[in-house]
Amino acid sequence: MVGDEQIAALVRHYAGRPAALGGSSAATALSPQQSDLWRAARPLVSTPVFLATVVFRLRGPVHRTALAAAVRRLSLRHDLLRTVFENGPAPAAHLGEPPELRVVEAPDAAADTAEELVRGIARTPFRFGEEPLFRVTLVCRAEDDYLLVLTCHQLVIDGYGQSLLLQEFTSLYRAEIRGEPDDLPEIKQPYRETARLLRNPDPEVRRGDEEFWTSRLRDLPVMSLPGDRPGPEGATLAPTGAVETVLPDPDGAVVAGLRRLRVNLFALFAAGTMAMLHGYTGQTDLWVATVVDNRLTPESQAHVGPLAGPRVVRVGFAADATFGVLARAVQREVWATMERQHIPFHDVITAATGDGADMRNLGSVGITVTPSIQLPDWPLGDMEPLEFDPLEGEPSTGSPLALLVEEQAGRYRLRLEFDESRFSHGRAHDMMTTIADAVVAATADPQRSLASWRGPTSADD
Structure with missing residues (x-):
């Protein structure tokens, strides 16, 4: 801890x-x-x-x-x-x-x-x-x-x-x-100058950030997500495998669900991920890692340069909570973290576990949600975005388990990157499918409870 x-x-x-x-x-x-x-x-x-x-x-x-x-x-x-x-x-x-x-x-x-x-x-x-x-x-x-x-x-x-x-x-x-x-x-x-002000807030702001993160990261729980492979000795932070699927949404049901829930796309998929983790572990105090844009001021909105910083989004919930309650709890926590100075994710984990600890079964899932690109009015012709994966299926993140969601026209592309020493492709695919099912359940029936949702078939499959 x-x-x-x-x-x-x-x-x-x-x-x-x-x-x-x-x-x-x-x-x-x-x-x-x-x-x-x-x-x-x-x-x-x-x-x-x-x-x-x-x-x-x-x-x-x-x-x-x-x-x-x-x-x-x-x-x-x-x-x-x-x-x-x-x-x-x-x-x-x-x-x-x-x-x-x-x-x-x-x-x-x-x-x-x-x-x-x-x-x-x-x-x-x-x-x-x-x-x-x-x-x-x-x-x-x-x-x-x-x-x-x-x-x-x-x-x-x-x-x-x-x-x-x-x-x-x-x-x-x-x-x-x-x-x-x-x-x-x-x-x-x-x-x-924008970067300097972001990194060096005045002392009062810094004290507020320190108090905020101290309360959020106190007794940070270790996630007991079971793998279906033993894994080698030692720790790893890099995924070695990836599975993908597409969540079709031709009629805009997900977007309509977002409006009903009053949450954004990240909160929805983070809630779906927490539902999956809860189904496998039974835990009701979970956290995910992400990044936020840090574009809250007109000055920061003028720059293309990286101002985004990592965040830990931690949510506690009841085992019989509804999908709507969970999604809105995630959204509240996201908004609460946006104005706060970040602390490095991996350093938090290292501090929590000590040198040499097995980090493959710690923490939670990294989540990245990419909204669809708004095409400009291109002069002298038409502009069409092309689907393109320059990494050719190679893992791209540093988390042992990471969900990447890309919003596309009429669908969402899901990619789960994972540590193959801990999880088989079959287990990874089941986890990803469970997240997609939870998202559908949340948007179709926000009043449905996690307890009544089927979730993973079995943690031992």
Whole structure:
């Protein structure tokens, strides 16, 4: 268990630690998420694990000069998009030249050939110390058929930032085509200043955060989720397998259920996950890990850079609670954590268990819910998002069990990443299916109790 003094010490320790950005002449703070990501990404710079890629098919003419100018203007507007991160022992970086639009000619390429080409582009790692971590590639298949590939490293963008980048990129492209000034609002506070204020709140705010997390993480429970494989000796934090399924929602039943419950998509799937965990373990004090955007102010909403930070969402409930009660309890806790400074998830677990403890059966599930991308009004033709998995089924998270949900048109794509030394693919698929069933049950009948729901067939299957 985590004691009050340990929790308080962790919060104090991580609340104000600066990291250098900009070289010796200007030491400034990275956001908490950016510093954590740098430490995690450094040993994986030659892999695609931390790359964020979206791919679009463009039908119609493309003004290449205007597109190239939009890439340049976007990176001048957001200096993180032209920042070169060093691959050294400490997080340091400097501003580089704006990246240029990359053009690949692939006339009459077959669909599978074009897909393989795009996959290679998306999986190509950035050269730390040599180039910015932002890349835009135009694959030209015909005069009116293109593929647009936007790739960023997670050090310079988060989920919120990805949507903002697409909207602003489109606005700049349209302005270049028309030869007019863009209508984007001025960024009044630099990203680094926003990050500094996020990391170093005033003492009163810091004390409030410390008290908040101390109460939330007091006697943090160990989850007794049973595996169906013995697992090797020692601890692991990385999943090695993944299973996927699709939850169809052509008639919008899930969206209608969200309105009835008055919760958001994350709270719904987190409640479904807790229902699954309760079914396997019988526990009624559960917690999940996630990240929040930290975009509560106009200043923070102007940036594409990572401001999201990890959170622990802990909920206690009665064994006969209804799905509606559980989902709303999760939602309340999510809102309560949003304004609070984070403490690192893995450090909390380490403090709770001690060095060398078996961490595979601790904690809970990491949950990431990605809303559907709002497409901009693309000029000179049509823009169509393409389903694309640059990791080719490789696990992408650091949690021993992680649920990733992607909202798509008329459905939700669920992916459960898991530790194969603890769980078989069959068990993982059963857990994922149980989560989907719980989501359906919650939206169809919020008054239904967990006790009356079938849940997992058996914890020993």
